[in-house]
Amino acid sequence: MKKSVRVLLTILSVLLICGLLCGLAAYFLLLHRYKGREVVNEWNEDDEFRIDEIRTVEKKPGKDFVILNLADVQMCDLEDLFHMKMIEEEITALIEETKPDLITLTGDQTWSNENLIVLTSLVRFLDSFGIPYAPVFGNHDYGNGDETAVLDRNACCDIYERGSYSLFSRGPSDLDSLGNYLLNITENGKILRTIYMLDAGYGDEITDRQIAWMRWNAEGICAANGGRFPESITFFHKPIPEFTGAYFAFCRGDADALGDVEVHYSLSGTLQNGFFEAAKEINVTDIVCGHQHGNSFTILYRDVRLTSALKTGELGGYYEDEDVYLNGATVIRIGEQTQISTVTVDRERFHIEP
Ligand SMILES: [Fe+2]
Structure with missing residues (x-):
């Protein structure tokens, strides 16, 4: 040859x-398509409540307990693989600045169907800080609302549950969604705050069954807490309709927004299913949601503080025609009272384009 x-x-x-x-x-x-474990864990209103099944995070004495909320990090294997380093640098800067005791993530950590590399990398990256973290799902975490992602929702749960510092739990398997769980922030054994992590992402709305489950937990905690509902905070992805009410109240001049604020049109849900009233009844004082990207505000509305959490990482989506400039994270500081503020980043440093 x-x-x-x-x-x-x-x-x-x-x-x-x-x-x-x-x-x-x-x-x-x-x-x-990677299918995760199917775990059957049904919840019934007649079940016995056990407070020792709720994970706790202990507040250090004499110091505020700091929660850093990362919203809509939105990474995709195809489009963001080469941006991951930049997003990680931004999150690192936010963590170094705020020194949180707990990191919450209000959904859309990944977006689009390609979520295998970015999710496994994100969990490994978050574990590297040695700080507990608690994510909920958004409407993009296992597909664009059609559940067609490389990782299905059980596979996403498996990855979050494997994280060394992850507090995530898939929760009951029959609540219409996965990733509903609670945390208690305690000091010397006393509950300072109960945190409700809810999935209002994939189904877009919190359902009646989730509300019933939340109330069942709250009543159990109340009984174990001397007959008092501890002050509570809920974190979930898509805002409830009251966020729209707060938005218009602010636009009319009937409500003040606190801190660094960007108020654009509201992308809140529309389903009036009594979640807001149910939350008030169990002493929820703060509701923190993602999904609205640069729409960042904290507004006291009908005695509950509603926070539209500031987007972390590159801006994406629906604000192309508007002058959105804030980017960073939301800080919830728990001392005698709960204080909410934003921490913003230099967009040029992290190459954040609208
Ligand atoms: Fe979203």
Whole structure:
């Protein structure tokens, strides 16, 4: 065989092998669907409540307890793989500045269907700080509302539950969604705050069954807490309709917004299912939601503070025509009282484009 033919065959073989390897990699990263564990854990109103099943995070004496909320980090294997470093640098800067005791993530940590690499990397990255973190799902975390992502919702739960510092729990399997769980912030054994982490992402709204489950937990905690509902905070992704009410109250001049504020049109849900009233009855004083990106505000509305959490990481989506400039995170500081503020980042430093 002529030398030139051998060279040609070698080149073709190498190209074929490279093509096969790339094809296999693309298949397992972008096309193959990973199904997580199906865990059956049904909840019934008649179940016995056990307070020791709720995870606790202890407040350090003499210091405020600081929660850093990261909202809508929104990473995608295809589009953001090469931006991950930048987003991680931004989160690192936010953590270094605020020194949180707990990191919450209000959904849309990933977006689009390609979520395998970014989610596993995010959990590894968050674990590297040695700080407990608590995520909920948004409407993009396992697909764009159609559950067609590389990782299905059980697979996402598996990854979050494996995180060394993750407090995530998939919760009951029959609440219309996954990732509903509670935390108690305690000091010397006393409950300072109960935190309700709810999934209002994929289904877009909190359902009646979730409300019933939240109330059942609250009554159990109340009984274990000397007959008092501890002051409570809820975190979930898509805002309830009262956020729209707060938004219009602010626009009319009937309500003040606190801190760094950007108020644009509201992307809140529309389902009036009594969640807001139920939350008030169990002493929820703060509701913190994501989903609205640059729409960042804290407004006291009908005796509850509603916080539309500031977006973390590159801005995406629906504000192209507006002058959105804030980016960073929300800080919830728990001392004698609860204080909410935003921490913003220099957009040029982190190459944040609208
Ligand atoms: Fe969202």
